[in-house]
Amino acid sequence: MSEAVIEPTGGAGVVHDWSRDKQVFGVPWGKAMMWIFLLSDTFIFSCFLVGYMMVRISTTDPWPNPSEVFGLTVMGQSVPLLLIAIMTFVLITSSGTMALAVNMGYRKDRKKTFWLMLATAVLGATFVGMQAFEWTKLILEGVRPWENPFGAAQFGSSFFMITGFHGMHVSAGVIYLLIVAFRVRNGFYEKRGGNYEIVEIAGLYWHFVDLVWVFIFAFFYLW
């Protein structure tokens, strides 16, 4: 609008800024939509975690000690939470490579963007692989969604449900990253004005999945 108006200040100014012409946020549509989606997804994971906490309170059987259940025996030594520590490390690292990929995307360095995204996807796939290993190990030890030898049945139920749901998010993310990465390499986005915002949008999703893992790690494995 071309009106010469006196901009309001204070609370009214905040409203004025937010309701400004055409768009509220100075970001592309895809990015705005991803942020809103992640907000919704946050509520999903929060409900899962709250549900888990509540059944942990409600169950009458003792809760298994996570550091023992999730321990690995390395050279005769039992190391608590070893696998999880590695998994967490891998996932956090992938966040780092993702951030670099976003940077390279904005520099329009297609080659480096591609390789960094590929590395991110590989790290993500590694995470999922290690999770599959952990699931197998627990299943072999007799942990089932409906029962387990260590104590409260809800332990296995929540574990498989929450890590499964998160693992699906990571797997979807890996596919998403691969698609974008190969499109970057093929020059798909060159035909659309050479805009690499999509790398950042994929990155948003990826960082979110990592962040959720930190909460799962804290609430499920450390508590």
Added chain:
Amino acid sequence: MGYVAIADRDHDIEHHDPDTFITKYIWSQDHKVIAIQYGITAIFVGVIALILSAMMRLQLGFPDTFSFITPENYYQFVTMHGMIMVIYLLTALFLGGFGNYLIPLMCGSRDMVFPYMNMLSFWVYLLSVIILLASFFVPGGSTGAGWTLYPPQAIMQGTPGTDWGIILMLASLGVFIIAFTMGGLNYVTTVLQARCRGMTLMRMPLSVWGIFIATVLGLLAFPALLVSAIMMLLDKTLMTSFFMPAISSFGQDPGYTGGSPILFQHLFWFFGHPEVYIVALPAFGIVSDLLSTHARKNIFGYRMMVWAIIAIGGLSFIVWAHHMYVSGMNPYFGFFFATTTLIIAVPTALKVYNWVLTLWEGNIHLRVPMLFAIGFIFTFIHGGLTGLFLGNVTIDLPLSDTYFVVAHFHMVMGVSPVLVVFGAIYHWWPKITGKMYNETLGKWHFWMTFLGTYAIYLPMHYLGFQGVPRRYFAMGNTDFMPASAQDLNAWITLSALFVAFTQILFFINVFWSLKSGKKADPNPWDATTLEWQTPDTPPKHGNWGHDLPECHRWAYDYSVPGYPDDFIPQNVPPEDAPAGRQHGVPEH
């Protein structure tokens, strides 16, 4: 991503108009076609839900008469009726139907920001409807757990439909949520990011505000339903014990241990209460626009109305446990939730006052949409007042699970939104189809529906006070109930059948209008909002022809002195408007 879409392209460069029948009407990415697809599907399932309610009423009004309604059937009818009405009809119709149609047109955009995803949203919704309807035909039939699906009974032997019905119901809900999310992300992003030039948020018509905030609520509330559906599915299929305590069923131990049924109630109502506002807020918004247009007056207190919608939306997330007073809770929690519930009445009452004040000294045209809008004010005040009763713990305890509750929620979230749905269909019908409807038939439809619903629901309040319980197949020889209760029940049933058959008038009107209705004027109501200013009626793909509109004022410049017409459309440039109103009110 953003470059594919056409929502805000100024000129339609490389604009492929869909040309085959399939791309135009079936796999369409046009928000208007998707809206109509949503609308038709939702109304179709709505009719099924209406038939189910008629069956229930037959049983209640004339017990021991209809051998084809068994107690099991009755529970299945209650459940499917409630679930379909709330989710598959009203949520889908308001957001998928009206949201899709109105948001781009009222905001001056060419389409939703991601039309492809928008199209997927409809097809996934259709899938969820098919799964839902399939549950009528599986062994054991559909679930009879009540629309609240409370465990443990929802998945225990003894409740109808515990074999497959409940599984399909939960699956269908999950699929619906995926569909809603794809659509909802589109609606929210379009409102936030793709309005036309000059369309600031504080100039948007209240219809868009209502739909917008309702969609935000949906995006934050449906997650709780999704999570509870997943957990219950696991409880049912994998024998986990999220919601299932140690319990014995027909003398046997099904093997559950240590879960929390109350957890389900919390999750469900964390979704369920905002859901009430998901169907109410779009109705609030639309009714504001209908009242203002047909009373030729600006809406009273526009900004207040916007803030009230936002406040109601926010508060709706902290009142959920008022549905759980009888489940038992810490008295301080009861106090908290009763207080927040009563606080939400403040912005709601404010809206009602503003609607009434909009009518005050207005130039009221009692056309069909206006009749429905005014009818809404009556039924909504009515249902709102009984809500104040139920919000208080001590009053709720004796009334809970009686017909008083049934009467309350039907008035407030059944009849009221449905009246707005009809009003809105009549109001936008000329734009959507390019044809006029039959006014006389519409008026008959209104009066018979409006008076008929009162005939149904007023007596239910009284039955509730008498203690007639909700969700009962038959009253049996319940001593505390006077014999006259049964006469009332028969009366209610006759009224319900009357109302159900009345809806045929609506469908006659629809088909008559499509076939031989008068060609509609592009702006038959002399309305200000942008959808009435499109170059074509019905609007073509891309909505605006060559140039996007530009918005210069709020949506409510009616009866402005010094202007030849009694309305100034939102896209009238400042130089053509009377002095002092160049930019409308209240935008400075």
